[in-house]
Each structure stands twice: as structure tokens, then as C-alpha cells.
Amino acid sequence: MISTDEALARIFALLAPLDAERVPIRRAAGRVLARPISPLRDQPPFPASAMDGYAIAGDPEPGARFRVIGTSAAGRRHDGPVGPEEAVRIFTGAPVPEGATRVVIQEDVTRDGDTITIGGNVGTGTNVRPAGLDFTRTDSFAPARRLRPEDVALLAAMGHAEIPVIRRPVVALIATGDELVMPGEVPGPDQIVASNNLGLAALVDAAGGTARLLPIARDTEASLATAIDLAQGADLVVTIGGASVGAHDIVGAVAEGRGMERAFYKVAMRPGKPLMAGRLDGMPMIGLPGNPVSSMVCGHVFLLPALRVMLGLGEHAAPRRKVPLAEGIGANGDREHYMRAELGPDGARIATSQDSALLSVLSAADALVVRPPNDPPREAGELVEIVPLGLSG
Numbered sequence: 001m002i003s004t005d006e007a008l009a010r011i012f013a014l015l016a017p018l019d020a021e022r023v024p025i026r027r028a029a030g031r032v033l034a035r036p037i038s039p040l041r042d043q044p045p046f047p048a049s050a051m052d053g054y055a056i057a058g059d060p061e062p063g064a065r066f067r068v069i070g071t072s073a074a075g076r077r078h079d080g081p082v083g084p085e086e087a088v089r090i091f092t093g094a095p096v097p098e099g100a101t102r103v104v105i106q107e108d109v110t111r112d113g114d115t116i117t118i119g120g121n122v123g124t125g126t127n128v129r130p131a132g133l134d135f136t137r138t139d140s141f142a143p144a145r146r147l148r149p150e151d152v153a154l155l156a157a158m159g160h161a162e163i164p165v166i167r168r169p170v171v172a173l174i175a176t177g178d179e180l181v182m183p184g185e186v187p188g189p190d191q192i193v194a195s196n197n198l199g200l201a202a203l204v205d206a207a208g209g210t211a212r213l214l215p216i217a218r219d220t221e222a223s224l225a226t227a228i229d230l231a232q233g234a235d236l237v238v239t240i241g242g243a244s245v246g247a248h249d250i251v252g253a254v255a256e257g258r259g260m261e262r263a264f265y266k267v268a269m270r271p272g273k274p275l276m277a278g279r280l281d282g283m284p285m286i287g288l289p290g291n292p293v294s295s296m297v298c299g300h301v302f303l304l305p306a307l308r309v310m311l312g313l314g315e316h317a318a319p320r321r322k323v324p325l326a327e328g329i330g331a332n333g334d335r336e337h338y339m340r341a342e343l344g345p346d347g348a349r350i351a352t353s354q355d356s357a358l359l360s361v362l363s364a365a366d367a368l369v370v371r372p373p374n375d376p377p378r379e380a381g382e383l384v385e386i387v388p389l390g391l392s393g
């Protein structure tokens, strides 16, 4: 059995960043820029007033008087210069007229007809934003992450209506097993409702991919072969279940019968041991174990990092951070253990049952506490590494 690090490295070796496409800016949130973007214009494009008030030249003494010669509003400037003893009525965002060096806010003046008088306590700020204060055409924007709503606002201000982004990775998901029906279908007496494929589809979609949920493959070579045929064209094929050693665990055999180049089979982790990966019909393929928690844990540990590689975000393991243990735990075995845990004020509280069939425990968990192979017993308060669960990954 290989380590999770080695398995991840071999999965990364099967993958490459995808090509680019252009999307309307309304659809850019959550996508990854395909190349650095420069603004189409400077922002602000002209010296702009930061306040409502009067634009004048120089620093006025209290009591100084100015004649109002015009108005500059946002979207409609005052044409012409401002001379000494002249002022232009100006509003927030409006172009500051030529010759003016500052804006005195309207609270600091009194106005009588076309004359303003400066009050006794004017501030020292110019209240003028120079042209290009926010960004200029020579700037370059290239965040190494999925675009946030704040980034969309910035790209819009830069003048871009269409954004070049990395294509969404299409992940074909094939659940396998005679025992499975889809939610909404009526299960037979020995059947259960499929869950992993739906959970994994949600994980893929939330991470910026497009899940292609294929019909459940039955435990026959022909049915699995049909599902694999339907996966053609995907950027990644993920099978669920049928990965272990039982008589009905046929994924490995069927994939190899179709010429799969296997990158590995079995990883020293818990849950997730019977994981496999390789290349099938030219497509990268990951075969996940069927136990519901195992497949979701492998989704976080392998599938999300794989998606990030295809999105051009680099080769990185699932992000981890350290938290204290709320209670002591015994020694770990010889496989890396991803333990379901809830996070509270006193740290990570590890769930009593770590059975890899229990989705109720996984759903209640906030994180996976990662125990290295042969980790000794740990006491309350000791720091452990966690992989957070949730939508942020």
C-alpha cells in the first residue's frame, strides 16, 4: 500500500490544467482566470471628488469667500478652469475641475446666493482621489484562486464584459451496485438509496467543476462498460464502489479489461483503503471505495485537489490547519486516519463511532482530524491537524 501523499502525487501525474473559455462577467464568480487581466481604463479615469462640497484652488483661510461659477456632478463635469476666489459646486464622484486642488465639504461652508464663506474649522484633506488611484491600465490582476464576488466587482470596474476562465472540469460519476436505487425510486427489500454519487456531485459542483451523474451501473461487466461508454469526453471519471476484494467488486477487473493503465491500487488510509486510479480510454480515472463516508473522505482528500489541478490552481493537498483536541485519543494504527470530528470552543471532539458507513456522523462533523500512521496516544489540548469540511474548499 502506498501513502496518501504518494497516491495524490500519482493522481496529479494523470492531470493537467484545462483550456480556457470566455464567459460573460455575470457568470464569472467561482471561475478561475485563465490569464492575468489588465484594466481597459484607469480608475478613477479623472481626479474625482470624494465628497459633496466645493472645489477650489489652494488652502483657504477661515472666512475666505469664493464665487460659485458652476457645478460638477458625477457623470457631467464642469468645463473650464477654477481660478482664485472661484469655486465649483461639486458632488461625490464628479470630476474635479482644472485648477482646483481640493474640495471643501459643504458642512464647512456657508452659502449665500453665489458666494460661499469658509468656516472656522476646515479639515486638511484634499478630498480628491487622483486619477488611477484604484488601478491603472498597466496593472495586472491574476489571483491564484476562484474568483470571489469582490473580484467580479473589480473586473467589472476594469471594463471587462467577458472574462477568460479555465473551463469547468467535467467529472463523470458512476455509482456501482445492484443494491442501489436513486432517491425517489422505490427500493426493493434488499436495496438502499444511493448517496455517495449525489454527495460527490455536490462536492464537484461546489468546487467549480461540473458533475455528470451517470446511471447506476449494475454489478455486471456489461452494465459497467455501458456506464464507462457514457463517461466518454469527461475530464475525469470517478467510479464509486466495487473497488474491494468481494466477488461483486468488479471495477478494477472491468477497467483493466478495457486497457486501464493503473497508477495504483490501495492506499494506507482509513477510510479509503481500496482506492484506485489510472487512465481509462484516455481519461484520468479514480475508483473510490463504496462505503459512503470513505467515498466522501476520498472526495475531500483526492477529488478536490484533482479538480484544483485541472482548474490551474496548482498541485496541493487538501488544506489543513491545527486545532487542539477537546478530549484525549488512543494510539492510531498503521494507516493515516481521517477521523470525523465536531469543532467546539475547546477544540476538536472526535465522534464516538468512526464506522465508514455512517453518513449521519459525517454530516454532523465539521472536520476530519488527520492522524498520521502509528501516531501515539494524544491528550486533550494537544494540537492535531484537521481538514475542514464544508463549502469553502
Ligand SMILES: Nc1nc2c(c(=O)[nH]1)N[C@H]1C(S)=C(S)[C@@H](COP(=O)(O)OP(=O)(O)OC[C@H]3O[C@@H](n4cnc5c(N)ncnc54)[C@H](O)[C@@H]3O)O[C@H]1N2
Binding pocket: 175, 176, 177, 179, 180, 192, 193, 194, 195, 196, 197, 240, 241, 242, 243, 244, 245, 246, 249, 271, 272, 273, 274, 288, 289, 290, 291, 292, 294, 356
Ligand atoms: N474482505 C474484505 N472486505 C472488505 C475490505 C477488505 O479489505 N477486505 N475493505 C472494506 C473497505 S475498507 C471498504 S471501504 C469497502 C469498500 O468496498 P467497495 O469499494 O467494493 O464498495 P462496495 O462493496 O460496492 O460497497 C460498500 C458499501 O457501500 C455501499 N455503497 C456503495 N456505493 C454506494 C452509493 N453510491 N451510495 C450509497 N452506498 C453505497 C454499499 O451498498 C456497501 O454497503 O469494502 C470493505 N470490505
Ligand code: MOO
Binding pocket: 269, 270, 271, 272, 273, 274, 289, 291, 294, 295, 356
Ligand atoms: O477504507 Mo474503508 O474506506 O475503511 O471503509
